[in-house]
Amino acid sequence: MSADPIVPTPEGPVRGIRRADGTLAFLGIPYAAPPTGERRFLAPQPVAPWSEPLDATAYGPTPQRRPEDNAIIPEPSVPGDSTLNLNVFTPSPDGARPVLVWIHGGGFSAGSPASPWYDGHAFNRDGIVTVSVSYRLGFDGFGVIDGIPDNRGVRDWITALEWVQRSIRAFGGDPDRVTIAGQSAGGGAVLTLLGMPSAQQLFHRAISLSGALGDLPRTLARERSLRLAELVGTEPTSEGFRAVGERELTRRQHEASLLGKTGLAATTSTLTDGLPWGPVIDGELITRATPESLAAGIGSGKPLLLGATDDEFTMVFDSAPRMLRWVPVGLALRVVERSRAVRRNWRRANRDRRGTGAALGRFVTDRVFRSLVVRVAEARRNAGTWVYRFAWASPINGWAHHCLDVPFWFDCLTEEYVAAVTGPTPPQALADDMHAVAVAFVHDGEPGWPDWHTDPGTTRVFGDQPAISRSAYDDALPLL
Known part of the structure; x- marks a missing residue:
């Protein structure tokens, strides 16, 4: 051979x-x-x-x-x-x-x-x-x-x-x-x-x-592009940008996207202005x-599997200044959400969020990721859409955080650097389960539980019980 x-x-x-x-x-x-x-x-x-x-x-x-x-x-x-x-x-x-x-x-x-x-x-x-x-x-x-x-x-x-x-x-x-x-x-x-x-x-x-x-x-992407041209000292044309080294454009592109915002406004810009x-x-x-x-029905003939982890970016707030612990949750949420009604409704749905850091982390997770899962599932109500929730918390930091689920989907728990986020003994049975779901979906277009169209709200929960839930994303609904 x-x-x-x-x-x-x-x-x-x-x-x-x-x-x-x-x-x-x-x-x-x-x-x-x-x-x-x-x-x-x-x-x-x-x-x-x-x-x-x-x-x-x-x-x-x-x-x-x-x-x-x-x-x-x-x-x-x-x-x-x-x-x-x-x-x-x-x-x-x-x-x-x-x-x-x-x-x-x-x-x-x-x-x-x-x-x-x-x-x-x-x-x-x-x-x-x-x-x-x-x-x-x-x-x-x-x-x-x-x-x-x-x-x-x-x-x-x-x-x-x-x-x-x-x-x-x-x-x-x-x-x-x-x-x-x-x-x-x-x-x-x-x-x-x-x-x-x-x-x-x-x-x-x-x-x-x-x-x-x-x-x-x-208009926003163009405004950011014009700002980048200013920062690197070139004309905002293809010839002007080609004349600037790749390293310099990459180095200044994040600053350009902020459009002059600094401090707290810069920190929250992804929530207010997008990526x-x-x-x-x-x-x-x-x-x-x-x-x-x-x-509008685009893509309605194609099966979709989607979901999110419970706390995509909550761990970011673990390293926030200690003074954050003394800031009331309600006051902290004003920074990321202007609507008093939205803040109030979200807090009612998330009473279990103890501590300002945990509350802010879950709010950001819900705003960027978990509410989008529901929006897409509802938008495709008449199409085959299956929703999951990843709830297994890493023993390293206590959160079901961003990227933690990837080695479970790929069934690669022994690969390099996985233990750094999962700990030394991640549950292989969970990887077996999740990978099998992905394989079934790729082969047959059905992962093995009722779709959102058949039973709205139905969600497969990985790493928590019950394994099938009809309320897994209810706490994100106030952000829709």
Whole structure:
């Protein structure tokens, strides 16, 4: 049996890795030309074909140039120019298996598909071909430049999915059974694609884990882009931005998104103004807010599995100044919510939130993530939508926090850095359960409990009892 499997693609042959368990990995396959030089800030361009086998035995260059200091998931940065690439993990190049396409998170400004947590070996074991994709981040992917296509990062997702439709048969995948999945910004990407008429032919099912939407108004994204030009001292044109080093734009892009806000206003800007960079309602690819598009019936024929963790970002407030402990919950909530009625109703639904930090953390979680789960499920009331809740609290910090569920879905509890968030003995039975749900959904489009349309409110609870609940998200309803 060959140690270096070679598979043909329309652009040219690729040489991968045969692993100890017999599965194959093909890493860093370019799906578009390097977005450098004159191609920078353009829509993804075709790859130049090749004739000799392309080495696909190591992860390709990543748009993320340096790891995020506070990242929970290990997502390495890989140098190089050909950053629009993808990785394929397959049991065998023979057959026609369902395909899972993974879109990484990172707030649309960070992240990498080269994480060991995103390795597809467990899905391969269960008969699923897995693909993880890179895409342009931050300003490069989502900034607004007059005369240049908006939503370049979104166009990257579409081009990668077109590659899957064109090429995945050679890797043993079935292009007619593609599930797109992602977590955090990746989960938001899934919802964005689900609500886009132009993307409907590229996938058949969707999984959104802790999805965070962009849906930025174009006027706001353009204002932030103009501010970035000021900060780096260039004209707000494609020529002007191309003349500025990638490192400098990346370094100043978060500051630009704040539009001069400082202090508390800067801290709460994500709640009031949305993510710094992300998919833009451009009137072309994305014509309206994603929940509105879903309510109009776009994507209604595609099964959707979505949910969130109980306390996505509550742990952030564990390190808040000690003086926060002496600030009354009601006073602290005024900073993040202006409406007195909303604050009052939310507090009534969350009486068990003891302490200001815990209350603020849950409020932020509900505002960004948990209320969106209900909004999307309600918007798709007449479509197949299954909701889950992840409630297992890490023994490290006591919270069911952001990213904690990912190694359970991927059944990779023994991978590097997992113990840092789960402790040394995470419950394998929980990973078995969650991974089996994902596998069933990718194979058959049903995870095993009543959908929201059949029984509104029905939620599968992971890590708590009862396992099936009809009130798992009731405490987030005041924010709808």
